[in-house]
Structures are given as C-alpha cells and as structure tokens.
Amino acid sequence: MTCLEGRAMVGNYYPYCPQPDLTVGLTSHSDPGVLTVLLQDHMGGLQVKCGEGWVDVKPVPGALVINVGDFLQIISNGEYQSVAHRVLANSSREPRVAIAVFFNSSRREDSYGPLPELVSPLKPALYRQFTLSEFMQRFFQKGLDGKALLNHFEL
Numbered sequence: 146m147t148c149l150e151g152r153a154m155v156g157n158y159y160p161y162c163p164q165p166d167l168t169v170g171l172t173s174h175s176d177p178g179v180l181t182v183l184l185q186d187h188m189g190g191l192q193v194k195c196g197e198g199w200v201d202v203k204p205v206p207g208a209l210v211i212n213v214g215d216f217l218q219i220i221s222n223g224e225y226q227s228v229a230h231r232v233l234a235n236s237s238r239e240p241r242v243a244i245a246v247f248f249n250s251s252r253r254e255d256s257y258g259p260l261p262e263l264v265s266p267l268k269p270a271l272y273r274q275f276t277l278s279e280f281m282q283r284f285f286q287k288g289l290d291g292k293a294l295l296n297h298f299e300l
C-alpha cells in the first residue's frame with residue numbers, strides 16, 4: 146500500500162469571528178486517512194481531545210503537526226489511535242490559515258482491515274474488512290462527528 150497517490154492538500158482559512166463563544170471554527174473530528182501533516186500559522190486555536198477535555202496545540206514556528214487518522218488506527222489494529230481535534234472560532238482581527246496534507250491509500254476497491262502481522266489469538270482483529278470506497282462514503286455521509294466513523298468498522 147502506498148499513500149502518495151492518494152494525498153490531498155487542503156487550505157483552511159478562518160476569518161475573524163465576532164461571537165466566538167457561540168460557535169467553533171472547525172467541529173470535532175478525526176481525520177479519516179492514514180496520516181495528516183499540518184502546518185498552522187502563529188494564531189493558535191487548534192485543540193486535541195485529551196480524555197474529556199481539550200488541550201491547545203500551541204503554534205511552534207517551523208513545526209509540523211502530525212495527526213494519526215482513523216485508517217491507520219484500523220490497519221494497526223488499534224496500536225495507533227487517531228486523535229479527535231477541533232479549531233476554536235477565531236476571535237482575533239487577523240485571519241488564521243492552516244495547510245493540511247492528508248495521506249490516504251488510492252486503491253479504492255482493494256480490501257483493507259487490520260494487518261495480518263498485528264492480529265493474533267492474544268489480540269484478535271478489532272475491525273472488519275472494507276473497501277476504501279465504502280470507508281470514504283461513510284465518512285462523507287456522517288459529516289464531522291468526533292471519532293464516530295470507526296464505529297462502522299468495529300467487530
């Protein structure tokens with residue numbers, strides 16, 4: 146499996162929000178793919194879920210944020226856990242910009258599931274087999290909703 150053909154780059158632009166207490170910039174979600182590489186500017190606002198709370202991912206000049214996605218959680222049979230994250234509404238007059246590159250498989254009709262090397266009698270498969278077509282269809286159906294995508298593939 147290679148993730149280079151399936152990569153996609155997205156630019157996120159968060160304009161000034163006059164009522165930041167009433168909304169969010171980007172709803173809680175986990176990225177569906179394998180890995181995400183994210184470059185955020187100096188504004189801040191990105192948070193990751195930690196237990197029941199949220200922790201700020203403070204911008205560090207020149208640093209990239211790497212997110213584990215749901216697909217990696219599944220093929221690693223839960224060894225790597227995807228991370229729920231969100232972006233607060235931007236209360237500052239200056240807009241916030243973040244560039245994300247999502248790494249995904251591109252072979253839509255292949256069958257995926259936990260890698261055989263990571264399945265054993267002691268650690269049975271936690272997820273069923275599926276195609277990338279089904280996976281992405283379910284992602285787009287559910288909208289951004291925490292880590293809910295994984296529920297469809299659990300055994």
Ligand SMILES: O=C(O)CCC(=O)C(=O)O
Pocket residue numbers: 155157171176183185191230232242243245
């Ligand atoms: O704007 C950010 O910092 C995060 C963007 C993000 O989570 C996404 O594009 O999936």
Ligand SMILES: [Fe+2]
Pocket residue numbers: 174175176230
């Ligand atoms: Fe994301």
